[in-house]
Amino acid sequence: MKDLAHQSSATVLVVDDQEPKRYVIARALRAEGYHVVEAAGGREALRLAQGGEPGLTFDLVVLDVHLPDLDGFEVLAQLKAHPLTRALPVLQVSASAMDPHERVRGLESGASGYLASPHDPELVATVRALLRDQGQRTERARELAAATRGAQVAQAREQRSQQLLHETEAIIESLPDGVFVGTREGLTRVNSVGARLLGFDSPRQALLDLDSLRLRLHPRDWASGQPLAPAEHPFALALEGDTCVRECVLRNVRTGKDLVARVTAAPIREGDEVVGAVATLTDITEAKRAERELRDAAEFRERLLGIVSHDLRNPLQAISMSAQVLLRGVEGPAGALPEPALRAAGRIAASSERMARMISQLLDFTRGRLGGGIPIQREPADLLLLCEQTVRELELGHPGRTLRYEARCDCRGEWDPGRIAQVLGNLVGNALRYSPPEEPVTITLEGTDTDVLLRVHNRGPAIPPALQPELFDAFRRGAGGAGSGTARSEGLGLGLYIVRQVVLAHGGAIDLTSSEPEGTTFLVTLPRHAPPGPSQA
Known part of the structure; x- marks a missing residue:
């Protein structure tokens, strides 16, 4: 604010209809700077004072009381009624003496002072005093x-701070997890769920x-069941500046009683300084209990399958051998068995062979699930020879069917012959x-320097797209074959699961494509040699 007590600062409006008198007053004030x-006149004064220029x-304003157009009062x-000039100090002057009543009227109407017949020293001193008082009032007002x-800003900030605090408290209380806030000295805030x-x-406790x-x-x-050292607790780690989930x-x-909880803790910072920590606690007791029960049940089921299938081998082998003895007895000196007994022995032999395959699959399944994968023994092998042997065996069991195979590469590599068969x-x-x-089945062998690709193709009904991603899962059985006459395929539904496990054990991959016009093709990729790493046994 400019210092109005000094003549270099103030602008004064002198209002008087008598030019000589107006000149004297103006000259005295200009002399002071x-x-x-x-x-x-009064109207001109109002126009200038109220923004006319x-x-x-x-x-x-130095205002003469007696003006020709508007009375000085x-x-x-009007000056005191207008918002732009309400606070403007007004010094009333008169060439003739004013009676006391008029002076009182002027002062009560808002005049800051009165001079009857202003002389230079008195005028200047009065103006200086009024401007100084006005400056002080203005400064005090500012x-x-x-x-x-x-104060209003501080009050608004305090109100906003209280509002944010209440909102934060409401949010913390509404969370389904426990919330803990504190410093190195201890906890300072706990919500009801956490308590x-x-x-x-109560949270206070x-x-x-x-x-x-x-x-x-x-x-x-x-995971370990070991007690946590003070420095290992998530809240303590957060106080050191680390974010932790445990x-x-x-x-x-x-x-x-024990509570299993997932604790997530993070530091509270002010700038670079850690001033506290906040942690959330989620109760996962029931989830962990259910998870353990499911895992224990799966392990029990798979171990039971392994034990049962292993223990069934011995009595099944005895049944199979007895059936073979009966069948071979037809050629012995005792003569042929009666036809009903012969058919019964054949059914026993066929059923025992099918059960042996199932047991072998169950053992492979348990090895794959519990033993870290199906074990393989690599040795030099020729995939074409293995393919020829497989085709001959299957042709005996499927007379009248056409099996075609073709090799378009060198088919030698290091595999487990029994597992590849x-x-x-x-x-x-x-x-x-x-x-x-009436449709043939084709087997094609192709290769690169590093891999051999085996394709098995048939023109049977397409495999539904929804079923294809699950086809290699354990215990997944398809519908009856096109020429089988059965409602569902025989077996446990472990065949393709075991196939995939054997291929993976060789470091390979298996995939399929299936559509109505093209038929179904299984594609197996087998690396010729074991990948770098620990040898498989």
Whole structure:
């Protein structure tokens, strides 16, 4: 704000209809350095004072009481009624003496002072005093306004802070997980869910120091079951600046029962400084219990399958051998068996052979699921020879069917011959089962320097797209074959699962394509040699 007590600052409006008198007043003020604007009448004075000249403002008005157009008191009243000039100081002057009543009227109407017959020294001193008082009032008003604005801003900030605090409290209380906030000295905020999960009667009871909290909760690592050292607890790690997620076992302080919780903790920072930590606690006790029960049930089922299938081998082998003895006895000196007995022995032999295949599949399944994969023994082998042997065996069991095979590459590599024969037998056997009797099954061998590609193709019904992703799953059985006459395929539904496990054990891959016009093709990729790494045994 400019200092109005000094003549270099203020602009004064001098209003008087008598030019000589107006000249004397203006000259005296200009001599003191004030900027003076003159007006000869009341209307002109109001126009100038109330913004009639853009950019022109006044700090004081020297107003003659007796004006020809508007009475000086009327001019004063309009100045005090207008928002632009309400605070403008007005010094009333008169060439003739004013009676006391008029002076009182002027002062009560808002005049800042009165001079009866202004002389230079008195006029200048009065103007200086009025401007100084006006400057001080203006400064006080500005200070008061600034203080008021500051108080209003502070009050608004406090209200907003309280509002945010209430909103934050509401959010924390509405969360389904436990929420814990604190510093190195201890917890400062716990929501109701957190207090309930830990067994406290109220959140206030849980506001403990960290050592007391650890002693009451007995925190342990879920995976190892070992107690957590003070520095290993997620909240302690967060206080050191780390974000941490850990599954812990905590003891309920009221019931003594264990709670399995996923604890997520993060530091609270102000700039670069860690001033606290916040942690959430999710109760996963039931989820972990259900997970363990499912895992235990699966392991029990698979071990049971392995044990049963292994123990069934010995009695089944005895049945099979006895049936073979009966069948061979037809050629012995005792003569032929009766026809009904011969048919019964044949059924026993066929059924025992089918059961042996099932048991072998169950053993392979349990090895794949519990033993880390189906074991293989690599040795030099020729895939073309294995293919020829498989075709001859299947032709004996499927007289009248056409099997074609073709090799377009060197088919030698290092594989497990028995397991590869198992793959070939399953894929070609499925192709025969699921294709019309008049349609051929083709086997094609192609290769690169590193791999041999085996394709088995048939023109049976297309495999539905929805079924294809699940075809290699365990215990997945397809519908009856095109020429089988059965409602569903025989077996346990482990054939393609085992095929895939054998191929994976060789470091290979298996895929299929199936459509009505093109038929179904299984594509097996077998690396010629074992991939780098530990040898398989």
